[in-house]
Amino acid sequence: MSGGPFRSRRAAAMPESVFARMDAAKDAARRAGREVVDLSIGSSDLPPPEAALAALRDAAFDPATHGYALHAATRPLREAACAWYRERFGAVLDPEEEALTLIGAQEGFANLLLATADPGDAVLLPDPGYPSWAGAVAVAGLEAVPLPLEEGRGFLPDLEAVPAAAAARAKIVVLSYPNNPTAACADLDFFARAVAFAERHDLLLVHDFPYVDLAYDEADAPSALAAPGARERVVELYSFSKSYHLAGLRIGFALGAAPAIASLRTVKGAIDFNAWRGVQRAAVAALATPRAQVREGAATYRTRSRALVEALDEVGVPTDLPRASMYVWTRLPHGATDSVAWAVALAAETGVVVAPGVGFGARGEGWMRLALVRPEEELRRAARTIGAWSRTRSR
Template structure:
């Protein structure tokens, strides 16, 4: 008999949708089907050659082999500060207002431990990124969900937050361009959010991995550009999306010293920093020209357009995303259960999508397509989906 050593924290971890979908994909492969995996937002484009070369050279440098303490991260912090200045005109202190992360997902979990105590209340978007809930359970926080509804442009209605909830709230989480809905937020919304959080002494956490993944003339605003934001907000950045470096696990947090300091204290007690070679690769990536980044985004835009055309030709309802690397589409009738739809689709056709309910109760009735394959593969996936819908 095996002893179960699970803590209450471990038992509180939500069942991961990726594990369920992985099992369904395995069933499809066992049946001899070619899997088209559009369920995970992991870029299939290569990292920048400049980043790869920086990493290659670092592996020959003995100075990179030791533990990397905070002082060793200065080059990356300065590069991030330069990026903020060039992109948004923000002047940030690389010593006190920027902190490297081993990916923004790790940073988010440590941030909750640094800025909140067990029992504190957190305002989370619904639908929202599933890993938020695991981090919240680990930190022992009470959740109040903020509905993101299509009729409101998938922006939370801050005026609908009850006064007693606002008084108790410690943290509010936002993320635009949004995963999974692909919604974007105008600067005016961030101004409203900053005013709200300043008034109620709430830490505003803006998860910002899709800063570069925007289409047409749209530019994603940074919450830190709002006057007063450094007193109440922190922004999380990742190189996983903009520079296709998901496996490198590298990003950074930017915000006032009042939140970066506690986050650094928690991280310092739990982990060292990323391998210095990976940090040098990140610096090289951040020094890429905007035109190089936009060329990558143009490939995603072509995929978006091909996928939308294929879906809409078959009667699916999906709006045109201005940002992100997904298409958020309503389930076709008569389906109402997104989990049942996605699991059956994967098992029978090999096409893996993410069920909307995996992102929260307000995600039910939708599925998310990730733009991680070329247009012809996306079109083949839609053909299989259409045939599945006819047969079921």
């Protein structure tokens, strides 16, 4: 594929974003005077911990935060992340060798691919999956080999079914549970099998783990790093966007296999100067949030998911209850199959905006994702709107 003027082959290889189209549809609905109920993006509407906001405010007026933050300046957050991991999952990690701060899990993922695989290598990538993964794979010049997530298997991939040739070409396998968009969970046995698979094929296992705190039952979100042998070949990516409702701050951390962490640090050294120290201080403060308070987020999303699923069921859109996350994943009603056309028309004609399933990969076609980022009553209203609108559309 040729790049064209001022366009690299890598930019040209980026998949088209369905979400840019949804953004345009949203904008058109707004301009047409519709009240927009945006359930298309997982941007939390819940309050961040006050201590994190206070740390941020105080840091703004502390000149010690205003300069570049080199690696040593990230030590307090790396230490806090390892202490948090020990408290939550029981293992002691080394903040120097096994931890790195990130400008969000998304940035960490993209740079981790650049740091640990070479152009032409393959990556085993869940389908459906978080859309920016596919973009990161294209930027790094890698080949995406889809790992189908089937409803009948609880949206867990069948690793034994990966063709031998694809496993041999691959350098990385990507997993993410609690899962976006399917809201599925995996247990530690699954991760043990996944680590054994990664060992067999000499793969790095990247576990994108931003929903660590959003399993409705805490036991449903084990750490892949806790599986036997994982410390040698797993990198786990953490975010403050979902647990602490701080998506705009752009902060996260990576924990795991020391050689991969070292490679990521090298690549990031050419790209960024780490998050602002004030943001890092806010993150340290957030990690000290009492567990009961952190769990309130999961409880709110659980209550909202029950309300939304009940309302969808009532209007003839049968939907499974999620066990985790801030999403409900369901088939389009009345056998609709073109999720983009369906979601664009829904937005234009009603103002309710959902994420079309195909935006998460070919296996998402025929599905939609609704983010639980509005209060319960608004979600119920949106479900009734969807029910009434889709009945008229299917006539």
